[in-house]
Amino acid sequence: MDEVIIVGAGIGGLTLGLALHQAGIACRIYESAPELRTVGVGINLLPHAARELAALGLEDALARVAIETANATFFNRYGQLIYQEPLGRAAGYDHPQFSIHRGDLQMVLLDAFRSRAGSDRIVTNCHCVGVAQDEASVIVSFSDGPGGKNSHNVRGRVAIACDGIHSVLRKQFFPEEGEPRYSGVNMWRGVTRWKPILSGASMVRAGWLSHGKMVIYPIRPAGDDGLQLINWVAEIETPNYRKRDWNRTGSLDDFIGAFANWHFDWLDVPAFIRAADSVLEFPMVDQDPLPRWSFGRVTLLGDAAHPMVPRGSNGAGQAILDARALTAALLQHADPVAALAAYEAQRLQATAQVVLTNRTNPPDAILREVFQRTNDRPFADIDDVISRDELVALSEGYKRIAGYSKDALRK
Ligand SMILES: Cc1cc2nc3c(=O)[nH]c(=O)nc-3n(C[C@H](O)[C@H](O)[C@H](O)COP(=O)(O)OP(=O)(O)OC[C@H]3O[C@@H](n4cnc5c(N)ncnc54)[C@H](O)[C@@H]3O)c2cc1C
16 A cells, blocks of 8 residues: 555666665566566666666676677768767766666566565566556556456555556556657667677667668677677668567568678678577657656656657666656655656656657767768768767767766766
């Protein structure tokens, strides 16, 4: 009855569970899936998110399974280097940037939550179908899995919707909103076991969306065979898309043609893509920022609150920041309604800016600038195309908006 009810055991829900437990606030997590498995592919944790996870005592556990990303590199589709900058600790931050398999991140969070709070604090096969509230409590209704016939209610102090991009509770509060908004870019994602590329800890962005863009970064340390698990995403402007599903299989033939000539001295891209374990396809979508997240004793967090296109490595990080802010608000305000309002006041505008900037000027705006200024031709000298100062300004502008400039993190 006094517990915080967390709906969804994804990155945001599990981080919130850990943060609340650390703060001495009782909570329980209800997850729709019958069991939590290592699904997904790569994800990045920028230094602001790594700082919050370090405060939860997770940095060593993450470092064991992730790559500490050392630099970002930008290339045109001829394999010419446009710009390179250090990342994370290599850039002077107090915390690393981690590139990690989403499933590995989820398992680090899940193991920590189970061992600290107790296994009974997370309940699977509970698919949230709605919420109601009165003066003193909130009542969340669950079925046994999506479409399940059996249902039961749970009463708590507050309910936090961490149920991802297809959030049921977001739909309850905004029934007219409609489906996520397609950006016009389709993505094919996969992982390939391959020898280290460039520094072995580089985040590569290459090409441009109209002809085909690739994002490539390693997500697990090399095994005894010297191969790393390397995440890649092919992004191409495509008028139509099929329904979004995190686990839908994609076909190589639908996109590999865009990269057929990408034989670079630092990577043979077509061979690399063909060696993938599997290919997933999903459209790049987001939603317009909402006017509010908190309704009395219920609020939204993570993708349920602010789904964003994955062009700034920020989706998981902003969910983690939400979790810390909400925990602080619940500690600060005895009245839960006031706490949820304070959380919204701190996070809604901040994340709305990230959502909108990811549409217009994410870090890969560097690629767009060079694509346009060169008319998509190779260049003789990058300094003739764009100055180093402009490149730095594009990169630093995004860090400020997303809240991970070095100055912001030193405060
Ligand atoms: C299966 C899956 C694979 C993903 N793969 C990637 C990836 O490869 N790369 C990437 O960048 N991002 C991926 N994401 C998204 C990424 O995790 C989020 O963008 C980000 O981490 C924010 O996390 P979140 O906790 O808000 O949402 P999510 O991590 O999406 O977590 C939402 C959780 O809520 C659960 N849930 C959904 N509906 C209900 C309900 N009605 N009742 C109870 N529980 C519910 C889901 O099963 C899930 O565990 C994936 C998400 C999922 C669910």
